[in-house]
Amino acid sequence: MKKVLIIGASGLVGNTLYRILSSQYQVEGTYCGYPCECLVRLDISDRRSVEKVIESFNPDCVFLPAAMTNVDLCEDNKDACIRVNVEGVNNVVSVIKDHPCKLVYFSTEYVFDGKNGPYSEDDKPNPINVYGKAKLEAEYIISSLLKDYLIIRTTGIYGWEPQGKNFVMGLIRRNRLKETVKVPVDQISTPTYVEDLAVTSLELVHSGKKEIYNVAGSSLINRLEFANFIADEFGLNKRLIRGIKTEDLMQKAARPLAAGLKIDKISGELNIHMSSAVEGLKLMKRSMPDGYAG
Numbered sequence: 001m002k003k004v005l006i007i008g009a010s011g012l013v014g015n016t017l018y019r020i021l022s023s024q025y026q027v028e029g030t031y032c033g034y035p036c037e038c039l040v041r042l043d044i045s046d047r048r049s050v051e052k053v054i055e056s057f058n059p060d061c062v063f064l065p066a067a068m069t070n071v072d073l074c075e076d077n078k079d080a081c082i083r084v085n086v087e088g089v090n091n092v093v094s095v096i097k098d099h100p101c102k103l104v105y106f107s108t109e110y111v112f113d114g115k116n117g118p119y120s121e122d123d124k125p126n127p128i129n130v131y132g133k134a135k136l137e138a139e140y141i142i143s144s145l146l147k148d149y150l151i152i153r154t155t156g157i158y159g160w161e162p163q164g165k166n167f168v169m170g171l172i173r174r175n176r177l178k179e180t181v182k183v184p185v186d187q188i189s190t191p192t193y194v195e196d197l198a199v200t201s202l203e204l205v206h207s208g209k210k211e212i213y214n215v216a217g218s219s220l221i222n223r224l225e226f227a228n229f230i231a232d233e234f235g236l237n238k239r240l241i242r243g244i245k246t247e248d249l250m251q252k253a254a255r256p257l258a259a260g261l262k263i264d265k266i267s268g269e270l271n272i273h274m275s276s277a278v279e280g281l282k283l284m285k286r287s288m289p290d291g292y293a294g
Contacts, residue, residue: 005059008066044088075253085134109155114256129253159194193280216261219277
């Protein structure tokens, strides 16, 4: 592998991959809604643009973290979700399927219904919202049209990012603005530190792995427990963090409650360590700019 294309390099996962991979390979990255220097603009729902970028760069491997990820927005805007998360993925797959190129696609625990988690790679998906259904359909497209692919299911990704969109960054910002934040007590998952996700994804590629792998944190906890860990690490005011049941949040999209991902497969096949929630937050704090982490 010499040339790597990262579609969605302006987001949390893509930017982390871009930084790590750029020291080892010739890397091209794209953005769509969040402009970044050194990146090429690409809307994956535009087939001709996808062809132009991929065929001009001719990568050996394509990492695809780009997606419409706002779950409630996807529920309200199904057509837009399908256009990006399904048709956009199909555009990428259609272009690379006749090239000697590996695809690394980032999927989600939301392909499951959250009734019997945590889930292994062999458990049967059953998504309960538009976002999860779109991501599962994208998985099917990839597995049916490509031979050399890697689908990485992950969840609750957090880490330092200037956009501040992930749960940890949002909680820190709102707490320091003295806003009360309602956090579900019944959404159980395995929050994932982005650096672990990026490094492990690269290790899977180096090891020649294919098909589906779960890459997630090692702590199975509910969202309120995670919020309290964040408060402890960053010195936040816990009185501004309120536990609440998911049904009382009145969210547009249904959430899988008893979810999370099992990581027995990567633990057995790779010599890697996936951080616990406490470990990941400490690593995140050390990576943040001076003055931001408190």
